[in-house]
Amino acid sequence: xxxxxxxxxxxxxxxxxxxxxxxxxxxxxxxxxxxxxxxxxxxxxxxxxxxxxxxxxxxxxxxxxxxxxxxxxxxxxxxxxxxxxxxxxxxxxxxxxxxxxxxxxxxxxxxxxxxxxxxxxxxxxxxxxxxxxxxxxxxxxxxxxxxxxxxxxxxxxxxxxxxxxxxxxxxxxxxxxxxxxxxxxxxxxxxxxxxxxxxxxxxxxxxxxxxxxxxxxxxxxxxxxxxxxxxxxxxxxxxxxxxxxxxxxxxxxxxxxxxxxxxxxxx
Amino acid sequence: xxxxxxxxxxxxxxxxxxxxxxxxxxxxxxxxxxxxxxxxxxxxxxxxxxxxxxxxxxxxxxxxxxxxxxxxxxxxxxxxxxxxxxxxxxxxxxxxxxxxxxxxxxxxxxxxxxxxxxxxxxxxxxxxxxxxxxxxxxxxxxxxxxxxxxxxxxxxxxxxxxxxxxxxxxxxxxxxxxxxxxxxxxxxxxxxxxxxxxxxxxxxxxxxxxxxxxxxxxxxxxxxxxxxxxxxxxxxxxxxxxxxxxxxxxxxxxxxxxxx
Numbered sequence: 001x002x003x004x005x006x007x008x009x010x011x012x013x014x015x016x017x018x019x020x021x022x023x024x025x026x027x028x029x030x031x032x033x034x035x036x037x038x039x040x041x042x043x044x045x046x047x048x049x050x051x052x053x054x055x056x057x058x059x060x061x062x063x064x065x066x067x068x069x070x071x072x073x074x075x076x077x078x079x080x081x082x083x084x085x086x087x088x089x090x091x092x093x094x095x096x097x098x099x100x101x102x103x104x105x106x107x108x109x110x111x112x113x114x115x116x117x118x119x120x121x122x123x124x125x126x127x128x129x130x131x132x133x134x135x136x137x138x139x140x141x142x143x144x145x146x147x148x149x150x151x152x153x154x155x156x157x158x159x160x161x162x163x164x165x166x167x168x169x170x171x172x173x174x175x176x177x178x179x180x181x182x183x184x185x186x187x188x189x190x191x192x193x194x195x196x197x198x199x200x201x202x203x204x205x206x207x208x209x210x211x212x213x214x215x216x217x218x219x220x221x222x223x224x225x226x227x228x229x230x231x232x233x234x235x236x237x238x239x240x241x242x243x244x245x246x247x248x249x250x251x252x253x254x255x256x257x258x259x260x261x262x263x264x265x266x267x
Numbered sequence: 268x269x270x271x272x273x274x275x276x277x278x279x280x281x282x283x284x285x286x287x288x289x290x291x292x293x294x295x296x297x298x299x300x301x302x303x304x305x306x307x308x309x310x311x312x313x314x315x316x317x318x319x320x321x322x323x324x325x326x327x328x329x330x331x332x333x334x335x336x337x338x339x340x341x342x343x344x345x346x347x348x349x350x351x352x353x354x355x356x357x358x359x360x361x362x363x364x365x366x367x368x369x370x371x372x373x374x375x376x377x378x379x380x381x382x383x384x385x386x387x388x389x390x391x392x393x394x395x396x397x398x399x400x401x402x403x404x405x406x407x408x409x410x411x412x413x414x415x416x417x418x419x420x421x422x423x424x425x426x427x428x429x430x431x432x433x434x435x436x437x438x439x440x441x442x443x444x445x446x447x448x449x450x451x452x453x454x455x456x457x458x459x460x461x462x463x464x465x466x467x468x469x470x471x472x473x474x475x476x477x478x479x480x481x482x483x484x485x486x487x488x489x490x491x492x493x494x495x496x497x498x499x500x501x502x503x504x505x506x507x508x509x510x511x512x513x514x515x516x517x518x519x520x521x522x523x524x525x526x527x
Contacts (some may be wrong), residue, residue, distance in 0.1 A: 050400050052400070
């Protein structure tokens, strides 16, 4: 039975359909990637799974519980078992790295400080930043901030972690470190990971299953190998990063020649 | 004409929606107060940033306002040979009106704008969303402690403002203008009533504390998560707080001291 079951999901922003009948299964213990061009609602999907947004119709079940039928308290209980890594890291800027990682433990447990210290140091050790514990978030590089946020996301030993664009804006070394960490943590902690990304290389390296989204629908799904062999032109354009194809390079509108010949002058 | 009516209607609906959201926000904050009082360390941290860091501006402003009152009061009273009543004039002006009102205006400018900017930036950097995803309610954890700290700080700052202001009036009256110090203090003590004057001033400052902190926190929480949005929200905090303080001051004065 999948950990997350999304059925016939519809979600609109104004008149625009972000999701128009999406079905996704996220299997336990696997790394599942949700991919697609910018603006296809990948981050929105994570917010729907986390219960921060409500779908217009359809259901999202996490560990057998319909997220959007839970009470406020029930949703918060479920979130304790979910970790989320935000694109920005979302670290609390007025407290140190150590306190950021300790934050969920202090909020949700009555553990003594000595035990919290040990647990935090273990998590920071896992992301290689044990000796950066006294730094403030403003003193961290983008890659370090994301690793601290990752340590914080797994502090409560969740059943799943959602990664929102974990590779964006990283230098090659940080990128490699984060790819490696996601893979290692997933295996070592028995997590279920959901990665939302448009970085094809890094994601196909670690994902077990990939869902490709476009125009509110799942265009294709399968293992990275299956997607690479797909006959769909759209999939090939996305995977190979071709500038033109089913997704046009030019924003749709007036023909170029007609535009040059027209007498209209913008103010 | 139709466009005008349409835009008026939209403005009316937006205003009503914001009023509704603001009051719901207040309700959530108030609901969280008992829990926050049990974790008072959160409030103490905020008392430092909201209250203690406002003390300097309150001290300096209070001193100068008191000195100006002393100077203006003396120049008027001396024409009637009543300069011994300077202490009464300074103390009643400060305790009843200027203490709570000017202090609240300064509080809105210093602490209120800082609160809006802080919460707005926390929102734009996804810190509040991140907290929600960690199953921590940001209203209980971040907003309510600041609300309680604002309510506690405001009357204390107003008391400091009034005390320093009276001292400023005394420096000018006794030190520069030669008013009898015994008359200054004794008349002040006799004519300033604990309940009618001091307590009413305290009630005013508590009300202003609630309103200014509420406006500041709501504007931050409701700000568009962009630098421009946070900037606008900060401006709105100062402007709306000033209107609210001055409008409420009239209502409270009419209720407390009558005359209408």
